[in-house]
Amino acid sequence: MRTKTTWHSISMHAKANLYIFLFILFSIMLVACCRPQPKQNALPAIPVFSATQRLKNVGVHVPVSHINKYDSQGLKHGLWITDNEAFIIMTPYVNGAVDGCEMVFNSKPEPIRLRLMITYEKDELKSVIFFDHGMISCIIDSIRPNHEYPEHYNDFKYSGNHKSYKDGRLEMSGLILLGEEWERDCEYIGQWKIYNDDGSITLKHFDPFK
Secondary structure (H helix, E strand, O other): OOOOOOHHHOOHHHHHHHHHHHHHHHHHHHHHHHOOOOOOOOOOOHHHHHHHHHHHOOOOOOOHHHEOEEOOOOOEEEEEEEEOOOEEEEEEEEOOEEOEEEEEEEOOOOOOOEEEEEEEEOOEEEEEEEEEOOEEEEEEEEEEEOOOOHHHOOOOOEEEEEEEEEOOEEEEEEEEEEOOOOOOOEEEEEEEEEEOOOOOEEEEEEOOOO
């Protein structure tokens, strides 16, 4: 005669093994659900697609399928394009770090124009070139930690060599201090050269902290 197996007839050892198995199974399912998933490389959003079309008008051709991608670790990699309505920004990433030349175009008004070229090495700012109606208006290069004026390091962590131009002619050159928000936090400092129309040079001293 066949004996019907019930929960009460199962030994305590078998029950313990079953509890352990169910606990392990539940844990595996919970970890799988909570584990962050790698970001997917989907097609860019419509505003970015529109930006690539407008960039073609100024001779910048970027295949939509090649932008805004992630690497196997879910980090930004390759060329990324953002359009915040004021600017179209092309940023090169290598494994999540900005590395290479970032290009900034004004988005409005039309036609769009190149405004900035910013060079980075693994997220470290190295140089900035400003443009005005297609001509270079300013260059800041050799950007490095501010060791020249360490007493102002908290506010100005970087220093660089600054050159400003007017109608394609070098106008001024000297040392500039840069803060974290370098577009706004900057100061001329020390002895500068002013290049006059007659070819002569005038020296001018800047001391913003007097």
